[in-house]
Amino acid sequence: KNQVEQSPQSLIILEGKNCTLQCNYTVSPFSNLRWYKQDTGRGPVSLTIMTFSENTKSNGRYTATLDADTKQSSLHITASQLSDSASYICVVRDRGSTLGRLYFGRGTQLTVWP
């Protein structure tokens, strides 16, 4: 069964600190993995997209890693800001469908305190 599991479920950190969010998946055949940031009541905004051959990708203070062998990904946030408070969702697409069926994790709720 295609699944995406994220940990931790929630995380509280102080402003300026770093944190790492985890994503494990069983989606097969694998096409790509995306990290999205979603503010409460708003649509998800893409942070990174990684294919099978990519193992690190950065976008500003966000760095995503992918280990396709162990089917694990992480999202590292550096020097956190109050505006980073949001839900971070790991989304995996399978290669079996051209219509782009996406499998969503439940998200990690990040809260940054001053």
Added chain:
Amino acid sequence: DTEVTQTPKHLVMGMTNKKSLKCEQHMGHRAMYWYKQKAKKPPELMFVYSYEKLSINESVPSRFSPECPNSSLLNLHLHALQPEDSALYLCASRGWGASRDTEAFFGQGTRLTVV
């Protein structure tokens, strides 16, 4: 333009009302999606349109009726909804690259409340 625009942002409707949600993109994407998201849950796929044709219907009740009048527009017609249908409704679109997948862009969503 990398935006998916959804209107309205908020909607309150009675169980006997008929309303429509609208979604628009001008990125030339030929796949468009409707998702339903309840609080603290991941989005759930409802419908997928590919080249203006309905390709996937995830066993959604008939009180939700999608429509894709052209390649830039996607509508979701609502009729006789139930209070449990209250949720954030997200529209997304995606294109196809020649050799690799492309991003799925999400709209900001419509917060629907059924009273």
